[in-house]
Amino acid sequence: AVVWEASQCLLFLAPHHSTIWLMCNKLLAFSLYEKLPAASLLLITAGLPKLPISQQLSISLKAIEFSKRIENTVDRLSVVLSCLSSIVTISLELIGSGENSAIYQLFSQSWFVEMWLSDCSTFREEVLDCLVETCLMHTQNNQVWLTMAFEVADVCCRVLDWEESCFTYAAGYYFMLLDKLCEMSKDTSFAERKVQLMEELVIRIEAGKSEDCSIPNQYARNLALLTLAKYWQPDSSEALQKLVRMVRLRLFNTEMMGFLGPEMSVSSSLSVTFLLSSCAYIGVRFHEELSQSVQKILEEFIEVLESNKGPEAIIELSYKIIGIVNRAKQEGQEHIDQFDLVLDQKKGISIVEDSFFQDSLHAALNIFSEPGTKYETIVPEKPMQLLKIKQTASEMNWRCLEMQEITGLADPIRVWCNNVIYPSYSLVVFCFKAYNSTKFELQNIKFQYLISQNLKFGLKQPRSSSVSSLSTEDSFEFKVRAIIKDSGQVSISLKVSVEGDSFPEESAQYNTLIYSVPFPRLLLKDTSSSHSVSHFLSLWTRLVYGDLAQCSMGSIESVRHKVGKYMQEALYVEEFGSFKLGWQAANLQGDRVVLYISGSRNSRNVRTEVRTSSHSNSLMINRSLETFLQELSEGELQVIR
Numbered sequence: 144a145v146v147w148e149a150s151q152c153l154l155f156l157a158p159h160h161s162t163i164w165l166m167c168n169k170l171l172a173f174s175l176y177e178k179l180p181a182a183s184l185l186l187i188t189a190g191l192p193k194l195p196i197s198q199q200l201s202i203s204l205k206a207i208e209f210s211k212r213i214e215n216t217v218d219r220l221s222v223v224l225s226c227l228s229s230i231v232t233i234s235l236e237l238i239g240s241g242e243n244s245a246i247y248q249l250f251s252q253s254w255f256v257e258m259w260l261s262d263c264s265t266f267r268e269e270v271l272d273c274l275v276e277t278c279l280m281h282t283q284n285n286q287v288w289l290t291m292a293f294e295v296a297d298v299c300c301r302v303l304d305w306e307e308s309c310f311t312y313a314a315g316y317y318f319m320l321l322d323k324l325c326e327m328s329k330d331t332s333f334a335e336r337k338v339q340l341m342e343e344l345v346i347r348i349e350a351g352k353s354e355d356c357s358i359p360n361q362y363a364r365n366l367a368l369l370t371l372a373k374y375w376q377p378d379s380s381e382a383l384q385k386l387v388r389m390v391r392l393r394l395f396n397t398e399m400m401g402f403l404g405p406e407m408s409v410s411s412s413l414s415v416t417f418l419l420s421s422c423a424y425i426g427v428r429f430h431e432e433l434s435q436s437v438q439k440i441l442e443e444f445i446e447v448l449e450s451n452k453g454p455e456a457i458i459e460l461s462y463k464i465i466g467i468v469n470r471a472k473q474e475g476q477e478h479i480d481q482f483d484l485v486l487d488q489k490k491g492i493s494i495v496e497d498s499f500f501q502d503s504l505h506a507a508l509n510i511f512s513e514p515g516t517k518y519e520t521i522v523p524e525k526p527m528q529l530l531k532i533k534q535t536a537s538e539m540n541w542r543c544l545e546m547q548e549i550t551g552l553a554d555p556i557r558v559w560c561n562n563v564i565y566p567s568y569s570l571v572v573f574c575f576k577a578y579n580s581t582k583f584e585l586q587n588i589k590f591q592y593l594i595s596q597n598l599k600f601g602l603k604q605p606r607s608s609s610v611s612s613l614s615t616e617d618s619f620e621f622k623v624r625a626i627i628k629d630s631g632q633v634s635i636s637l638k639v640s641v642e643g644d645s646f647p648e649e650s651a652q653y654n655t656l657i658y659s660v661p662f663p664r665l666l667l668k669d670t671s672s673s674h675s676v677s678h679f680l681s682l683w684t685r686l687v688y689g690d691l692a693q694c695s696m697g698s699i700e701s702v703r704h705k706v707g708k709y710m711q712e713a714l715y716v717e718e719f720g721s722f723k724l725g726w727q728a729a730n731l732q733g734d735r736v737v738l739y740i741s742g743s744r745n746s747r748n749v750r751t752e753v754r755t756s757s758h759s760n761s762l763m764i765n766r767s768l769e770t771f772l773q774e775l776s777e778g779e780l781q782v783i784r
Contacts, residue, residue: 148697152481165464174558179301186384187400188190190523191203191225191226191229192229194351196233196236196237197231198453199229200229200230200233200245200248202226202265203226203227203230203233204248204249204255205228206222207222207223207226207227207255207270208224208252209484210222210223210226211266219266219269220269220273221610223232223269223270223273224273224276227270227273227274227277228277228280228281229248229280230245230248230249230277230278231274231278231281231291231295232247232281234246234289234291234294235281235283235288235291238290238291239287241769244290244291244294245525246291246294246295246298247294247297249298250298253580255364258270258437259301260301261262263269263305263306267492267673268313268382268663271299271313271316271317272313273734274295274298274299275295275299275317275319275320276316276317278291278292278295278320279319279320279323282323282327282749284327286331286332286333289324289327289328289331289333290322292320292324293333293336294323295320296317296320296321296324296340299316299317299320300317302314302317302363303317303347303358303360303363303367304358304359305359305360305363306359307362314360314362314363315366317363318363318366318367318369319372320442321340321370322373324337324340325337325340325370325373325374326502337374338376341370341371341374341375341376344367344370344371344375345371345375345385347367348364348367348368348371348389349389350645361414362413362414362650364393365393365414365417365418365421366417366419368390368393368418368421369417369418369421369424371386371389371421372386372390372420372421372422372423372424372425372428373424373428382430383429383433387425387433387436387437387440390418390421390425390440391424393418394415394418394419394422394440394444395447397444397446404656406541407448410616415457416457416460419441419444419457419460419461419464420464422437422440422441422464422468423436423464423467423468424472426438426464426467426468426472426508427467427468427471430468430471430472431472432725434468434469434472438465438468438469441461441464441465442465442535444461445458445461445462448461449667453561453664458693465778491697505693528672546559546560546561546574546576547559547560547561547658549637549655549656549657549658550639550655550656551665552580554580554639554653555579555580555581555585555641555651556577556578556579556580556585556588556613556639556641557577557578557580558575558576558577558578558590558637558639558655559576559578560573560575560576560635560658561573561574561576562658562660562664563584563662564664564665568626569627569628569731569732570588570601570624570625570626570627571598571624571625571627571660572622572623572624572625573623573624573625573635573658574620574622575620575621575622575637576618576619576620576624577590577610577613577618577619577620577621578617578618578619579613579614579615579616579618579637580618581615582615583615584612584613584614584615585610585612585613585641586611586612586613586641586642587609587611587641587642587742588609588611588612588613588639588640588641589607589608589609589639589640589641589642590607590608590609590637590638590639591606591607591637591638591640592606592607592623592635593635593636593637593654594623594625594634594635594636594731595631595632595633595634595635595637596629596631597627597628597629597630597631597632597633598625598627598628598633599625599626599628600623600624600625600626601624601625601626604623604624604625607682608621609695623635627665627731627732628758629668629732629759630730630732630734630759630760630763631759631763632659632660632662632763632767633659633660633665634657634658634659634660635657635658636654636655636656636657637654637657638652638654638655639652639653639655640652640710640763661774662763662764662767662771662774663708663709663710663771663775664709664777666709666710666728666729666736667728667729667730667731668709668710668711669710669711669727669728669729669735670690670711676713676714676716678713679713679714679725679727680714682727682735682736682737683725683754685736685738685756686737686754686755686756686762687754688754688755688757688758688760689752689753689755689761690752690761690764690765690768691750691751691752692751692752692769692772692782692783692784693748693749693750693751693782693783693784694740694748694749694750694751694772694780694781694782694783695747695748695749695780696740696742696747696748696749696776696779696780696781697747697776697778697779697780698779699722699724699744699778702724702740702779702780703715703724705775705776705777705779706726706738706775706776706779707726709727709728709775710726710727710728710738710775711728712724712725712726713725713726713727714726717744720744720745721741721742721743721744722741722742722743722744723739723740723741724738724739724740725737725738725739725740726738730757730758730760732760732761734755734756734757735755735756736753736754736755736760736764737753737755738751738752738753738756738775739751739752739753739754740752740780742772748783751772751780751782753768753771768782769782
């Protein structure tokens with residue numbers, strides 16, 4: 144009862160802020176000596192955007208503290224992501240208005256300080272990773288975001304002090320943020336702040352293991368060197384030589400040499416890759432002064448690898464970097480952009496705000512749900528790439544970025560899908576891209592198509608696709624053409640099977656998620672009566688099938704714009720403080736669909752009615768009216784009852 148009352152107050156009674164605050168306090172206090180139900184905090188975070196800034200901050204900080212008790216990883220990360228996103232959003236608003244941000248408020252919480260300075264814990268790293276992700280998700284090319292992001296970096300720099308035994312992915316996330324900051328702070332008032340960051344990294348890397356300011360983790364030290372190689376601007380030739388010496392010492396130290404055998408682990412291989420990429424950046428950026436020194440280091444390293452029967456991939460990369468340095472010496476630094484080096488963000492991943500929470504939640508789940516693999520990762524040199532397609536930047540294209548994944552991160556074959564509609568032919572074309580996410584070649588792969596009942600395969604369209612083999616990081620594209628023969632949800636899924644040499648003991652077979660085309664995408668704008676209000680009202684009265692709902696609506700202008708993407712606006716009337724809005728469209732079968740909204744300018748609650756000329760179309764809309772209105776308005780219309 145308490146949870147329900149609090150949720151209703153949060154979601155629907157936003158003006159009563161004092162009541163909301165009392166409810167939240169009551170709810171949290173009620174659960175102090177019990178296992179806090181996940182539903183409680185999830186309901187609270189759902190209402191955060193409706194609160195004033197001061198209460199958003201207080202509730203967010205409390206909710207993060209109590210979220211540690213949530214046993215379910217999905218629920219826990221959902222709460223942490225939502226609350227940290229709220230804190231980041233608040234900070235941007237405060238900085239924009241000339242006030243101090245809320246980021247440092249984390250240190251006002253005794254539980255946070257204790258957790259941040261204590262021994263390692265999964266929850267501590269979840270908080271750090273989610274904080275970096277929320278910061279990057281809100282990336283803006285302005286002074287406000289840079290101010291907030293540098294504060295986040297100050298909070299997260301504690302990761303450099305964390306011991307080897309409790310290290311997971313946190314350093315990768317931290318250096319991803321530093322990389323973004325260094326890239327975006329060029330030619331801004333924050334350039335001096337970037338210089339300070341680089342000097343601090345130099346001091347930490349030069350420090351001995353026994354010193355307090357050292358970086359105890361090998362992986363983090365090598366990432367720090369890579370960051371210096373990319374962005375540090377030494378002010379003298381002595382400083383330049385110091386940078387080369389640091390890379391050489393790390394590359395040839397006893398600890399690293401012990402890993403250079405044929406059974407080299409993933410984490411060790413990545414650490415070496417970071418150092419080799421550091422050589423590439425130094426050799427290219429300072430090719431006139433240091434190209435010979437870098438080439439000599441790499442040649443010596445290749446000799447060591449070959450004598451120890453080191454990994455062929457590392458030897459090949461070393462030769463490639465020698466070629467890059469030599470070419471830069473001959474043709475100039477600008478040619479470095481032709482190569483996909485580690486942590487190269489110029490062709491990086493675009494994070495789409497609408498899908499941020501779902502994608503980042505999946506990434507976090509993948510990170511923290513696999514025991515015994517704390518050092519293992521598919522692409523740890525690009526941690527944020529876990530949020531999107533796991534392939535090199537050179538293979539990315541616009542179509543991939545717009546695709547929706549229909550598999551999980553753990554599936555050996557990961558599949559993305561999007562669609563193209565051809566209304567004049569009632570044709571939908573599903574475009575698929577399958578990607579081998581394993582570290583070995585897969586063979587005898589088959590994709591069987593499972594389509595919804597209102598679809599039929601196009602002429603000469605096969606019922607399945609197959610590929611004989613797919614190497615690591617390779618992809619396979621195929622299309623499925625289907626005719627839309629009836630109204631209803633248009634969807635497709637795949638049955639994926641991998642047989643033969645890929646899995647000696649048994650074959651692998653699994654079904655993907657269902658990919659559905661949103662109903663508004665299947666609508667055609669109807670302009671037959673869009674220039675006459677009387678014609679629209681006449682059409683409205685003739686349509687006998689429909690459904691009515693009370694909705695909470697955003698701004699009128701925003702609704703007109705978003706619904707107008709899919710339907711033709713035919714009515715907009717304002718009089719005596721009230722308004723009426725009307726749109727019309729038709730589905731691919733020619734059935735008319737009309738949306739009518741009326742309400743008061745002073746209230747967000749509106750009366751919404753959908754009418755159609757088809758009984759089957761009406762049944763389909765009625766079954767999913769809430770989803771239909773949300774998709775049609777892109778979230779501006781929320782059904783209340």
